[in-house]
Amino acid sequence: MPSYLFWLFSTVMLIGGTAVVAFRNPVSSALSVVTCFVGLAGLFIGLSAFFVGVIQILVYTGAVMVLFLFIIMLLDLKDEEKPAKPLLPIAAGIALVAAFMVQLVGILFRSPNKIAPLLDETTLASAAKGFDKGSKIATTLHDGKLPDVHLIGHTLFTEYNFPLQVLGVLLLVATVGVVVLSKRQAE
Amino acid sequence: MATLNDYLLVSGLLFAIGLAGVVLRRNIIIVFMCLELMLSAANLTLVAFSRFNTTANGLPDYNGQMLVFFVITVAAAEVAVGLAIIVALYRARQTIHTDELTSLKG
Numbered sequence: 112m113p114s115y116l117f118w119l120f121s122t123v124m125l126i127g128g129t130a131v132v133a134f135r136n137p138v139s140s141a142l143s144v145v146t147c148f149v150g151l152a153g154l155f156i157g158l159s160a161f162f163v164g165v166i167q168i169l170v171y172t173g174a175v176m177v178l179f180l181f182i183i184m185l186l187d188l189k190d191e192e193k194p195a196k197p198l199l200p201i202a203a204g205i206a207l208v209a210a211f212m213v214q215l216v217g218i219l220f221r222s223p224n225k226i227a228p229l230l231d232e233t234t235l236a237s238a239a240k241g242f243d244k245g246s247k248i249a250t251t252l253h254d255g256k257l258p259d260v261h262l263i264g265h266t267l268f269t270e271y272n273f274p275l276q277v278l279g280v281l282l283l284v285a286t287v288g289v290v291v292l293s294k295r296q297a298e
Numbered sequence: 299m300a301t302l303n304d305y306l307l308v309s310g311l312l313f314a315i316g317l318a319g320v321v322l323r324r325n326i327i328i329v330f331m332c333l334e335l336m337l338s339a340a341n342l343t344l345v346a347f348s349r350f351n352t353t354a355n356g357l358p359d360y361n362g363q364m365l366v367f368f369v370i371t372v373a374a375a376e377v378a379v380g381l382a383i384i385v386a387l388y389r390a391r392q393t394i395h396t397d398e399l400t401s402l403k404g
Contacts, residue, residue: 117300121308128315144331158349163366175377182381204321208314215310225302228352238355266360285375292382
């Protein structure tokens with residue numbers, strides 16, 4: 112990904128993130144999260160993770176944030192009125208975040224840097240040898256394109272088959288749990 | 299070309315923003331959204347590592363992206379359960395401000 116696109120998407124993402132914390136109205140905050148996630152999806156796609164970028168938009172921005180908006184509107188929240196905030200907890204919070212940033216920058220300056228390995232047509236074509244001849248993955252790689260979704264599906268259903276099934280059970284449990292939680296308790 | 303450290307810095311900044319939101323805001327829904335931001339920052343780190351550390355055949359390391367897939371799915375389940383808890387809490391107490399939810403305080 113060209114540098115200017117990286118910085119563009121990062122800026123969108125970070126401005127969206129800052130706006131989440133800064134806005135008083137919860138609806139504005141939720142829409143800022145959407146902005147932040149759109150920038151993040153751009154970064155994912157720039158990292159050649161097309162599938163993750165698409166599900167970031169579909170699942171997070173499409174489903175999760177709409178759920179948040181539903182709940183905010185269901186509860187009919189008012190803007191947070193300005194309370195007399197005690198100064199000490201706020202100062203402590205900002206100090207915590209500042210300490211984290213100092214550590215992060217310190218580590219990043221000392222750790223070895225890395226540039227992205229090339230994913231050009233020759234690399235992809237030579238990677239095609241590792242897969243069955245005539246399979247969709249091998250032919251797409253041979254054409255010099257990255258079959259991102261096919262590779263993820265391949266990994267998911269071979270190496271990660273058991274975790275996937277556990278995930279199915281988890282989603283079922285979550286669905287049942289939500290139904291039980293949101294049922295109005297009988298007096 | 300953006301380097302690995304650029305991605306790590308940006309995701310660290312996003313994590314710090316989420317952390318600041320969790321510590322500073324009192325509206326529990328916004329705290330929850332900031333938790334999502336922190337999860338997404340971790341996802342960005344994972345995808346960056348997956349792209350920058352190729353496997354022996356030159357393709358990105360898809361194990362990292364599998365973890366992102368699982369994180370996104372578990373986060374979706376977590377949001378559903380968390381929001382149900384918030385709705386139940388609002389029904390019981392008529393408030394979602396963390397300052398007013400002090401019944402566990404000794």
